Amino acid sequence: MIERAxxxxxxxxxxxxxxxGNVGLAMPASPALEGRQGFLYGGVIGSLLELACLAALAGEGEAKEERPRPINITIDFLRGGLMVESYAQARIVRLGKRVVNVDAFCWQTDRDNPIATGRMHILRPPGA
Incomplete structure (x- = not known):
């Protein structure tokens, strides 16, 4: 679903x-995504984490009728992302009445050695 955005x-x-049955995302390296020489642009890594959070939300059946309304996202860059394929996965930490809390992490060659993590808060539509 997210890949159609x-x-x-x-x-x-x-x-x-x-x-x-958990959904994850993969993003190939491309010269168009390069920041400093040999490394992915940090905004691209942040975007991959955000998309992973939204994918986790969609996997819970949320946000089908209405677009998700992000409140905020916090990214922790742990190391430089090399120009290789990157992966991200997220999990819903709390599905509240008004706010959803989601954690995500991004890795490249080793899932146990992430290059970045993120936390996102998303406003649920009224009546959800």
Missing amino acids: PYAQLLGVCEWTDAD
């Missing part, structure tokens, strides 16, 4: 599902 298409993002 125009921005996700611009980044080349595609969805995958792990053995437990």
Whole structure:
């Protein structure tokens, strides 16, 4: 679902599902996504984390009728992202009456060695 979003298409993002049914995203490296030489632009990594959060929300059946309304997102860059394929996955931490809290992480060659993490708060539509 997220991979159909125009921005996700611009980044080349595609969805995958792990053995437990959790949705993740993959983004190929491209010269258009390079920041400083040899590294991904930080905004692209942040965008991948945001898209992963939205994908997790969509996986819970949220935000089908109405676009999600992000409140904020916090990104922690842990190391430089190399110009290789990157992956991201998110999980809903709390599905409140008005706000959804989501955590995400991004990695490249080793899932246990993330390059960035993120936390996002999303406003739920009234009556959700």
